Amino acid sequence: MSVTGRNVLIADDDASIRLVLSQALARESYQVRATGNAATLWKWIKEGEGDLVLTDVMMSDGNVFDYLPRMRMERPKLPIIVMSAQNTLLTAVSAAEHGAYEYLPKPFDLDVMIGLVRRALDGKKDFNASNQQRKAEKEERLPLIGRSLPMQEVYRTLSRAAGFDLTILIEGESGVGKKLVARVVHDYGRRKTGPFVTLSLAALDPRSLDQAIEGHGGKGIFAQASGGTLFLDGLADAPLPTQARLAHILSDRDRGKFQADNVRLIAASDRNLKDLVIKGSFREDLYYCLNVITIFVPPLRERMSDVADLARAFLARATKQGLGEKVLDKTGVQELETWSWPGNVRELENVMHKIAALSPDPVISADTIRRELFRERSLTHGSGVGSHDDDLEAVARKAIAKLIAQASALGRSMTDLHDSVIAAVERPLFELTLRETRGNQIKAAEILGLNRNTLRKRLAQLAVDVGKGKL
Structure with missing residues (x-):
């Protein structure tokens, strides 16, 4: 008897490949029908047979790509895996363009093929995942996404600051979405109908800054942003001479020299500017020009x-x-x-x-x-066998060096460095191991090579959430 969802159709004019695939799939309890021509495969598909297709490209009666558009129209949800000895870029691209589930060049690893078949047949959308995705389609339209407590703080500050024209400094690591936050401030503020203009200060020299301010024919950056928002990006990477020039320009702006009082300023930095001021790599006068309201965007x-x-x-x-x-x-x-x-x-x-x-x-x-x-x-x-240990050591070395350098730059004394580093490493090690064992502390202790009482003690000392762990 056939099993619903586990019926595979094979089409290949090489009898030995049909035999090898049929035997391998049968051992995995799949029901198999095999043919050596494309016309028979098309007939089976039209009759509603098969839950998955494995087909060669070139067969005695033609090219399977000539049939694929009809197959996709007749059975749009039928996974079709294309295999071919013509291992060219054109073959792979043609398979994708014709809607194939996957393309596999010959000769192929039989285990890889079986794994591909299993994924294709098991990969049916479940109700919960589809329901969650439908909710996401509604949330995707939101300007900012996230319900966490750190993001709630961002929303709170945004809601209060957007309605005023006060200068805003947005801080956060690269990739957290600082420009997106700036855009939200603009779009939800009183200047939302005005322009949103960006000026990147990273590696910008004073002369280039003056050119941006003055513009061509009097249409400088402030004039372009008139009635709207000027977003100054890359503050932390601006050279000190450029910072000095910008501080002077903003001071003159306050006195009306640039007739830019109709522009709201939002600035962004991927590093903590107050720390940079302490280190002497960011000008204090510019910092206080820009730091009226600060929004910190948390890392993911x-x-x-x-x-x-x-x-x-x-x-x-x-x-x-x-x-x-x-x-x-x-x-x-x-x-x-x-x-x-x-x-x-x-x-x-x-x-x-x-x-x-x-x-x-x-x-x-x-x-x-x-x-x-x-x-x-x-x-x-980097890749390669045996590289993981080196990678872990390199990451640890870099993090510890950064920790020591930061403390030295700020004039802080280092105490209990060893214990601090060990604790920082142990926490993720224990948390990820417990996740792997689904909270079973006995199994976790075995994996870690620790006595279970020792593990239990360290979990308590580090205040690790053990969930449903077993002792």
């Missing part, structure tokens, strides 16, 4: 409860852009929450868009996320 690692909403919103945007319709299930969310997101919201958006464009799976699960994040780690830290 400090608001991990927002990851699911953000990821689903980015998938919704990807769908609007034609990158593919995908939903994110619970396991996918859990996997996303294990990543530290050094690139913040921008990195998460890029990852979700990449998955939407390249993954054939309609449901994004932990496996899909894990594969993409592994590639991200490889690109960031």
